[in-house]
Each structure stands twice: as C-alpha cells, then as structure tokens.
Amino acid sequence: MTTLMTRVINWAQRNMPKREELEHSRFAGPLARRQELWRFTRRSVPRGVAVGLLVGIFALIPGIQIVGAALMCVPCRGNIPLAALMTFLSNPATTPLILIGAIRIGNWLGYHADVSTFYALYENGAGLREWAMWLLSDAAPALLIGLFFIATIAGAIGYVVSAIGWTWWIRRKRRLAMERIRAGAASE
Secondary structure, eight states: OEEEEEEHHHHHHHOOOOOOTTTTTTTTTTHHOOOGTTOOTTTTHHHHHHHHHHHHHHOTTTTTHHHHHHHHHHHHOOOHHHHHHHHGSSTTTTHHHHHHHHHHHEEEOOOOOOHHHHHHHHHHOOOOHHHHOOOOOOHHHHHHHHHHHHHHHHHHHHHHHHHHHHHOOOHHHHHHHHHHHHHHHHHH
C-alpha cells in the first residue's frame, strides 16, 4: 500500500502544474497567488476533499466540476489540487450509478421520477434534447434532491475519512522520523 501511495504521489508531483506556473495564467493567476489554497495542511486537506466530492457529484458536468470546486475552495479555504482530484470520482463509469441512486433517493423522499424512462434514455443513447425534455418533466426535483443528498453525504464522509487519514499519515511520518533519530543516536 505504501509503495502504491508513494508512486501516486511521485506521479502527481511530476505531472501536476506547479503553483508558480499557474501564477502566470490569466484565469488561474488570482487563485494561484493565494498560497494557503495550495498547501497540504490538516485543515485544508479534508476541506478540499469535501468540496471536491460535493461539487463533483452534484455538478456532474466535466470541466464545470473542477472550476466549481476551485472557486468553492476559496471561501472554504480548502486545498485546490485535492478538490480538483476528487471531482474525478464522478466519471463515465460512476455517473450512471450516481444518477440512478439520486433518482431513487429523490423518489424515496416523495418526489417522482420514472427510473425506467431514465434507463431507456441511457440505453438508447439519447441526445441532449431528449435528456432536457426528461429533466423538464417532474424528474428534475427528484434528481436534484437526490444528487444534493448523495453529494452532501459523500462530502461529509470524505471529510471525516481524509481527516483521519491525514492524521494517521502525519503521525506515521513523525514516528518514523523519531525512530531514525533514535537509531542514529544509538549507533553513535
């Protein structure tokens, strides 16, 4: 597990744009100049994860998700890279499951959306017009309420898990550092 995590971190460090590079961008410059939004701290990491999950699941529109998560990190003081990364939880493989879950939750909460119509539209590869007509029916409230419910729960769970994971990670790093110091002092 540790080697996988190290490989992922090394890949991200090589391939992600640096804050200094983003400062020269016309659109990302104002966000890049706020260094607290790019630091990995015990408060910014869980906030970034929660914001990324919340926006990524609720928005479900690629491109809008990352921009929305970055903008929402400003008032929340969350970590922008993690928020952007968390938006990828909703991808072409998971989006149908999220939508079906949202419709079912919306129906369970008393709204009405026909799940069989959703399946038929999805299976037949419906165009934008067909999807818009479906959303303009009484399905929109069920879908939106369900998406909000799932996004809120996912954001809360992501916040708690990342806070616990971050604490564990830092304690582990400190314990290993102390062991190295003790081993160095014992060898002298």
